[in-house]
Amino acid sequence: MIIENFSSEKRENKLNQLSAEFVVAGGGIAGVCAAITAARKGVKTILIQDRPVLGGNASSEVRLWVLGATSHMGNNNRWSREGGVMDEILIENLYKNREGNAVIFDTILLDKVMQEENITLMLNTAVSAVQKADEKSIEAVWAFNSQNSTHYKIDAPLFCDATGDGLVAFQAGAPFRIGAEAKEEFGELFAPDEAYGHLLGHSMYFYSKKTDEPVKYKAPSYALKEIEKIPRFRVIRKEHKGCNFWWFEYGGRRDTIHETEEIKYELWKVIYGVWDYIKNSGNFEDVDNMTLEWVGNVPGKRESRRFEGLYMMKQQDVIGQTEFEDAVAHGGWALDLHPADGVYSELSGCTQWHSKGVYHIPYRSFVSKGIDNLLLAGRIISASHVAFGSTRVMATCGVGAQAVGMAAAVCKELGVQPADLMEVTNLKKLQNELNLTGQSIPNIPIRPESNLLTQARVTASSALTLSTIPFDGKWKKLNVSSAQLLPFEANTAYAFKVQVNASEKTTLxxxxxxxxxxxxxxPEVILESQVIEVGAGEQTVDFKFESSVADQQYAFVTFMANPALEIKCSEKRITGVLSVFNGENDKVSNKGKQTPPQGIGVDEFEFWIPERRPEGENIAMEISPAIEAFDVSNIGNGFVRPWGTANAWVADLSDTKPTLKMEWDSEQPLSEIRLFLDTDYDHALESVQFGHPEEVIPFCLQNYTIKDLNGQVLFQQSDNYQTINAFKFEEGFSTKGLLIETEHPSSDVPAAIFEVVCL
Known part of the structure; x- marks a missing residue:
């Protein structure tokens, strides 16, 4: 029993003083990826999160799906899903939660963090103050946990602000911006003529469900009464829920930091008013048994402060795909800006303009300008308002934060500050360490000197030569133009045979x-076009292109739309081979072709996108000469996904025991072997709400054995579903060679490996 008498002195809450090597403030997707990346490199990390769960906008408190460069598979960014920890989390979520339950996703994130012995996680703990060592560096942050009534003073040599509003960077005195730059500042043609302070607002979501009995609904007094105040109210559907109402947005004309509570109340007003409209207006059928299942209590924030780094990204870097020497991450979401009036605006809910491909994000945009030991992560990184429209989405924030976590590890190892990593040798080390963990920085491969495998002779029991995509699938109606995307060899003229079924005499x-x-x-360049007459019925059509690609790259064998025709498809799925169609995806403002207004600095081009499995079969065809882009020579080239070519060793399906063999001239000491496998970087893997057709990606190598050259089993893997598999050898292990004996994932999918790294 504890009894304390009256005290005339003020009592103080408990104070704990903690020290770490790296402090990450903010436990959203960015903070989680930064902390895990640093911790896995041996950095003692404290992760501070002001909410009871991790994930930020991706958590069950908000329930927005994680997405990035894949853009719901609605743009032209093939095989662009983010790698490393970000990929690992999404693949884990697919395996355990393919239905997209936001509560289960909370557990995925928490589990990943709790497995890291170098992370101290502090939930329900809000950073409240910053203590500076001098004018350009942070000594410690102060935080408070309302659940245990404890104050914390946390010191470290390095800090990362991933709080979304930049709470640490702001208090430390780092330079920042709020609002949109004028067109003249960076020459951004999509920017306004004059700078303004309007922002993208907050959103809140709700879930509904159908019950067995009628459920009445009486709206609270604060619910919006005049639904007509929402100009888009006619697009409201009873079956919509969650992120279907991403456009329930408000606050762009308010202070999105200090007035966030007032913004939240307005969004509640909208949500409960809309539900009243659905239930009680009489404009919707079959709603008697419907009820509200969940309404968000925390708004999903889009925009507040953006902090200045050593470089500020701009529109031209996104649309023009600027290649940076200090690239450490990539993006690919559209320039996605929203009207400041949000749900009350007469304008479209968003304006999205896509680039033709993925773009680099430079390391300098993560390094604070002004505070020497502060790194930036998440939506607050150094980008203009226009560029922020793309860099702000969560998977892009996650892959950028991985660069921040790795930068902290390299800074610790070298005893330097973040800006010092711009020195060429340090920068190359940072980039390579990232790529060794699956970052897959575009156009920057794993350095050969860091992989002992590049000194070995690598052979395989077989390699796919793609002469036939078998004619064993469905017929696909050519209502829209479709194409087979293939990794062509340079200066090679290919001939093809396809099967079509014509309802009448017509042309292909x-x-x-x-x-x-x-x-x-x-595919904006048409190298050659042919028109072939076909009769009614099923038939084989032969054609040959005299044109070829000058360099090794993907080309599109394209079949233009003709509703009178069907084309035969195949059940076979092959790593680095994909069918696409000139289709629409309204979730990302894709109407089949991007046609921007003149003078906004955005390209006009067509969208050629895949279909989600179980659709999206390859187009069946015979190919002559056979495409030989799947050879064992791809192992060791440093690329871990399709990029210009397939970059994978793919076995022949007829090979009953596909095997890789690696031999060195002399014994080599090995500490670890890493396999980079195919979990279909083209599949978007939205974390919640969408749901996915399988829990294991069909291309993924699930069962294999690693042996030495004497046949001794070193490692055996079964039922794998992850992208990167790492195995550590016992200390002092050395060998002259290794065998990797694999099994085909299925009778329709050959075994494939992108890369093997020996350390």
Whole structure:
């Protein structure tokens, strides 16, 4: 029993003083990825999160799906899903939660963090103050946990602000911006003529469900009564829920930091008013048994402060795909800006303009300008308002934060500050350490000197030569133009045979297309076009293109729309091979073609997008000469996904025991072997709400054995579903070679490996 008598002195809450090597403030997707990345490199990390769950906008408190460069598979960014920890989390979520339950996703994130022995996690703990060592560096942050009534003083040599509003950077005195830059500042043609302070607002979501009995609904007094005040009210549907109402947005003309509570009340007003409209207006059928299941209590924030770094990204970097020497991450979401009036605006809920491919994000945009030991992560990184429209989305924030976490590790190892990593040798180390963990920085491969495998002779029991995509699938109606995306060899003229079924005598128009940029997938260049007469009924059609691509790159064997025709497809799925169609995806403002107004600095081009599985079969065809882009020589080239070519060793399906063999001239000491496998970087893997057709990606190598050259089993893997598999050898292990014996994932999918790294 504890009894304390009256005290005339003020009592103080408990104070704990903690020390770490790296402090990450903010436990959204960015903070989680930064903390895990640093911790896995041996950095003692404290992760501070002011909410009871991790994930920020991705958590069950808000329930927005994680998305990035794949853009719901609605743009031309093929195989662009973010790698590393971000990919690992999404793949884990697919395996355990393919239905997209936001509560389960909370557990995925928490589990990942709690497995890291170098992370101290502090939930329900809000950073309240910053203590500076001098004018340009932070000594400690102060925080308070309302659940345990404890204050914390946390010191470290390095800090990361991933709080969304930049709470640490703001208090530390780092320079920042709020609002939109004028067009003249950076020459951004999509920017306004004059700078303004309007922002993207907050959103809140709700879930509804159908019950077995009628449920009445009486709206609270504060619910919006005049639904007509929402100009888009006619698009409201009873079956919509969650992020279907992303456009329930408000606050763009208010202070999105200090007035966030007032913004929340307005959004509640809208949500409960809309539900009253659905239930009681009489404009909706079959709603008697429907009830509200969940309404958000925390708004999903989009925009507040953006902090200045050593470089500020701009529109031209996104649309023009600027290549940076200090690239450490990539983006690919559209320039996505929203009207300041949000739900009450007469304008479209958003304006999205896509680039033709993914773009680099430079390291300098994560390094604070003014505070020497502060790194920036998440939506607050150094970008103009226009560029922020793309860099702000969560998977992009996550992959950028991985660069921040790795930068902290390299800074610790070298004993330097974040800005010092711009020195060429340090920068290359940072980039390579990231790529070794799956970052897959565009156009920057794993350095060969860091992979002992590049000194070995690598052979395989077989390699796919793509002469036939078998004619064993469905018929696909050519209501829209469709294409087979194939990794062509340079200066090679290919001939094809396809099967079509015509409802009448008609013509088949075939085209050979490619992208201007040999690493893009926007087929704006028509190399050759042929029109072939076909009779009614099923038949084989032969054609040959005299044109070819000058460099090794993906090309589109294109079949133009003709509703009188069907084309035969295939059940076979092959790593680095994909069918696409000139289709629409209204979730990302894709109407089949991007046609921007003149003078806004955005390209006009067509969208050629895939279909989600179980659809999206390859187009069946015979190919001559066979495409030989799947050879074992891809192992060791440093790329871990399709980029210009397939970059994978793919076995022949007829090979009953596909095997890789690695031999060195002398014994090599090995500490670890990493396999980079195919979990279909083209699949968007939205974290919640969408749901996905399988829990294991069908391309993924699930069962294999690693042996030495004497046949001794070193490691055995079964039922794998993750992208990167790492195995550590016992200390002092050395060998002259390794065997990797694999199994095909299925009878329709050959075994494939992108990369093997030996350390």
């Amino acid at each position: 128009e075939v085209q050979l297309r490619k992208s201007h940029n040999d690493k893009n997938y926007s």
